[in-house]
Amino acid sequence: MVGFKAIANAAFAATVLSAPTQQEKRQAPEGVPDYVLKYAPIVYLHSQDPYLPSDFQTHLTHTTPKVGFNAVSGPSPLTLDNLSQLGSDVYLTSNDDVTTNPSWIKGVRPDSSGKTNDAITSAIIVNDKGSGNVDAFYFYFYTYNWGGLVAGLKDLNFGNHVGDWEHNMIRFSNGVPQHVWYSQHANGQAFQYKVTEKHTDNLRPIAYSANGSHAQYAIGGTHDHTIPNLNLPFGVLEDYTERGILYDPLLAAYYYKFDAAANSFTPYQEGTPTSYLDFAGRWGDEEYPTSDKRQVKIFGQAKFSSGPTGPRDKQLNRVNVCPDNGKECILRGILVPRRVEDDEVVREADEVA
Ligand SMILES: *[C@@H]1O[C@H](CO)[C@@H](O)[C@H](O)[C@H]1NC(C)=O
Ligand SMILES: *[C@@H]1O[C@H](CO)[C@@H](O)[C@H](O)[C@H]1NC(C)=O
Numbered sequence: 001m002v003g004f005k006a007i008a009n010a011a012f013a014a015t016v017l018s019a020p021t022q023q024e025k026r027q028a029p030e031g032v033p034d035y036v037l038k039y040a041p042i043v044y045l046h047s048q049d050p051y052l053p054s055d056f057q058t059h060l061t062h063t064t065p066k067v068g069f070n071a072v073s074g075p076s077p078l079t080l081d082n083l084s085q086l087g088s089d090v091y092l093t094s095n096d097d098v099t100t101n102p103s104w105i106k107g108v109r110p111d112s113s114g115k116t117n118d119a120i121t122s123a124i125i126v127n128d129k130g131s132g133n134v135d136a137f138y139f140y141f142y143t144y145n146w147g148g149l150v151a152g153l154k155d156l157n158f159g160n161h162v163g164d165w166e167h168n169m170i171r172f173s174n175g176v177p178q179h180v181w182y183s184q185h186a187n188g189q190a191f192q193y194k195v196t197e198k199h200t201d202n203l204r205p206i207a208y209s210a211n212g213s214h215a216q217y218a219i220g221g222t223h224d225h226t227i228p229n230l231n232l233p234f235g236v237l238e239d240y241t242e243r244g245i246l247y248d249p250l251l252a253a254y255y256y257k258f259d260a261a262a263n264s265f266t267p268y269q270e271g272t273p274t275s276y277l278d279f280a281g282r283w284g285d286e287e288y289p290t291s292d293k294r295q296v297k298i299f300g301q302a303k304f305s306s307g308p309t310g311p312r313d314k315q316l317n318r319v320n321v322c323p324d325n326g327k328e329c330i331l332r333g334i335l336v337p338r339r340v341e342d343d344e345v346v347r348e349a350d351e352v353a
Helices: 002-018 022-026 034-038 056-061
Strands: 042-045 063-067 091-094 122-128 133-145 161-173 176-184 187-192 206-209 221-224 238-241 245-247 253-259 264-267 330-332
Touching: 034 161, 056 063, 056 133, 091 161
Parallel strands: 042 206, 122 253, 187 330
Antiparallel strands: 042 245, 063 091, 122 133, 133 161, 161 176, 176 187, 221 238, 253 264
């Protein structure tokens, strides 16, 4: 009996030792607060979305820094370690005509575990504000944003651009998730963590990524895609989301601490590139002039717009869960789709920050 027990104990110890910890499974470096991983959003991409999460460095490899559509000198090769040597006026401009759909703009399809293999497609940035208040930002990068069709008409396709940074932000209080921000075009929506739809572990909130635009929504289905200052006479632009392809950003991320006072990023793991986060220019082509045969402009809306700035411009030290943009920050207490007409409606379950 003694012998059996010893063997059983040894087998038990071996199982415990060889089982990967949650941290190992997620490949997160040491020091990242456990709750930042435990409650990290899990993303559902649309099954028809041709433009999947993209590797940061691959994007640099296929673009040229340009100002006024002319190449400018800069570090060569351009890497995630030296990108910030470029000025804020720079547009990382595609080397290929994006209307030909070169394969690199389509990103990487996550495998069955949700991992984008051999591709770093996410940056997770933790802003510890002290006294147990922590904002964790989960950024997702896509090389291409397809803007969708107004009223489903193929000639009314606006807002395509190279480079697309989307994010969720979870506000924690003493390690407990309070609210979740979902970025959507120029703005987004905030929900109380407790009402968000959860992954199979009952912990991780689900973010639904819209087909092509990658706007993040708390529920699946159809959402209005509001274009600021645009009142089209013929219907709205819609975002389509569904439980399509599972994407787990934790499996392909770099992790950083953000120091708001110094406006600086420190990686949790030595050797992780950081310079790209300090780049103040645009991650895609400048809006093509109407003399460019690819461009179409109707009602002031361009078919191809300029690429966005990076994570540093997403108000990483915001006061409210919503970025400060002059609008009321409604912390939704029930799950609702985005609708232009009830964007400012406060329901009983909601809180206003
Ligand atoms: C998804 O986007 C692709 C192209 O970007 C388009 O061809 C397809 O029709 C879209 N599907 C839906 C449901 O919007
Ligand atoms: C850019 O980064 C690469 C490696 O990351 C390096 O080889 C190259 O020298 C850098 N260029 C400059 C100008 O710093």
